Structures are given as C-alpha cells and as structure tokens.
Amino acid sequence: MSAIRVLLADDHAVMRAGFRMILEAAGMEVVGDAATGAEAIDAARSLRPDVICMDVQMPDLDGLEATRRIVAAPEPGPAVLVVTTFDRDDYLFRALEAGASGFLLKNAGPEELVAAVRIVAAGDALLAPEVTRRVIARFAAASPPPASPAAHARTATAVRAATATPVAGLTERETEVLRLLAAALSNGEIAARLYIGEATVKTHVSNVLQKLGARDRVAAVVWAHRHGVVGD
Incomplete structure (x- = not known):
C-alpha cells in the first residue's frame, strides 16, 4: 500500500515543520507545503496530494475559501482536513459547507492528527460526536417548533x-x-x-x-x- 500523500497549508513555518515530523514518523509522505490559501490551491493542483491539512487564518486567501475552491474543482481532488486553533462554530460550519472532510483543533495530540489524516484519506469524515451535536443543533435551531x-x-x-x-x-x-x-x-x-x-x-x-x-x-x-x- 502506498503512503498517504499530504499537503500542509499553514502560514506558520514552525507548525508545518511539526506536522511534517509527526506525519512522516507515521509513514506518510508530506509532498509539499503552502503558507497561503492561494498557494494551497496551486499546490493541490500540481502535487495532487491525498489529503490537505488546511489552516483557517492565512494571508491572501483564507483556508475556508481555499477549501471551497479545491473541493469545487471539476477533477477529483484531495480530502481536506481543516486544522485550526480556534474552536468557533462559524469556522466549523463554514468548513463543512465548503466541503471539508474533517475539522480538528491544533491542541489535538499527535496520534489524533495521524488518525484524522488516515480517516479522511480513506474517504470517511472526521465527525466526532460533540461536533455532530453542534451541527444538528444548528439545523434544529433553523426549524420551527x-x-x-x-x-x-x-x-x-x-x-x-x-x-x-x-x-x-x-x-x-x-x-x-x-x-x-x-x-x-x-x-x-x-x-x-x-x-x-x-x-x-x-x-x-x-x-x-x-x-x-x-x-x-x-x-x-x-x-x-x-x-x-x-x-x-
């Protein structure tokens, strides 16, 4: 089985280096990195990774809009795992609406990051029970009693x-x-x-x-x- 190919999109070089170390130690191949959303879109097209670990707050184009454009591309593209410091509902719902396959906080442990990448690479969605409840609560709030x-x-x-x-x-x-x-x-x-x-x-x-x-x-x-x- 070939190694999972991962693209890292984060405007902090130290964060990218840390993710690279964790993922490569787990046998994955980090094929490239990007510091902006626009760079992530270009790299996704040229490097064709299996998974993109996408930050939200980045220069030029934020990670959520970059995710939307990558997922909306006519050719099959990578799964996007949004990885952010901010546990905010607006980020969560915008990420899901953009087509992200998963949503993970940066305070997750190394094992959780590796597991998340494997899950979305396999075509599954990383939807923890507490995230499910927040998604459903959002839709329930929009429904009349x-x-x-x-x-x-x-x-x-x-x-x-x-x-x-x-x-x-x-x-x-x-x-x-x-x-x-x-x-x-x-x-x-x-x-x-x-x-x-x-x-x-x-x-x-x-x-x-x-x-x-x-x-x-x-x-x-x-x-x-x-x-x-x-x-x-």
Whole structure:
C-alpha cells in the first residue's frame, strides 16, 4: 500500500515543520507545503496530494475559501482536513459547507492528527460526536417548533416510526448504515457492528449518499437528523 500523500497549508513555518515530523514518523509522505490559501490551491493542483491539512487564518486567501475552491474543482481532488486553533462554530460550519472532510483543533495530540489524516484519506469524515451535536443543533435551531402539544406528539410518533422502518428509497441495510453514520461510527466500526466487510460498508455508504443526494457523510448525518431517522 502506498503512503498517504499530504499537503500542509499553514502560514506558520514552525507548525508545518511539526506536522511534517509527526506525519512522516507515521509513514506518510508530506509532498509539499503552502503558507497561503492561494498557494494551497496551486499546490493541490500540481502535487495532487491525498489529503490537505488546511489552516483557517492565512494571508491572501483564507483556508475556508481555499477549501471551497479545491473541493469545487471539476477533477477529483484531495480530502481536506481543516486544522485550526480556534474552536468557533462559524469556522466549523463554514468548513463543512465548503466541503471539508474533517475539522480538528491544533491542541489535538499527535496520534489524533495521524488518525484524522488516515480517516479522511480513506474517504470517511472526521465527525466526532460533540461536533455532530453542534451541527444538528444548528439545523434544529433553523426549524420551527411544533405549533401545539398535539403537533409535538405527532412529530414524536413520526420519529419513532421512522427509526423502526427503512427510509423511503433506501434498503433496510442502507437505513441501518445511515443510522450508524449518524452515530459517528467509522466504516470499520459499522462493519464490526453489522458483521459485514468494510468494502461492503463503503458500497452501502456510497449508495446512501447517492440516493439522498448528499455530498458527503456529514450531509447524510444532517439529513438523517433533520428527517427523524435518528433522534437528537
């Protein structure tokens, strides 16, 4: 298996050097670095890494806009892991809207950084349970509350029914996979839970995303919570 190819985008040289040391010690190949968002876009195009570790606050073009442009490119591109010092909701939601595959704080340990890069390189999303709750809370806040206790009861009944039956358009197994995605399980964890292979899980996830019209796993999780497939 070839080494994961990583591009480091951060305007602090010391931070890039530290990340390089950690990732290369874990057997990954750091193919280049960038100090601005514009440099990250150019490097992504020329170096074709598997993963970009993207800072947010950088000169010329911030990392969130750089992420949006990289993900929106017509040709398949790298997964973007946003790595920032700032635990801010606006950064989190803008990163997800831009198409980032993960969101990690710089106070994470070396093992967490390595694991995060591996997760997004494998096509999974780095969506920790606490981040999931914040994403769902954001969408829930935008939804109007039930008009009456009776309406609330009807909503609760609908949620219970939805969690007991397959989602329209999805098979029973795909619905199971969607619920486990919404619980922030990785492909490996889903495979273990359902006693199936990881390759089969990947196929189910791909089918779920296609049927829901979801861009990525994060969008599928939001869809599941918005439509009552799982409870908040």
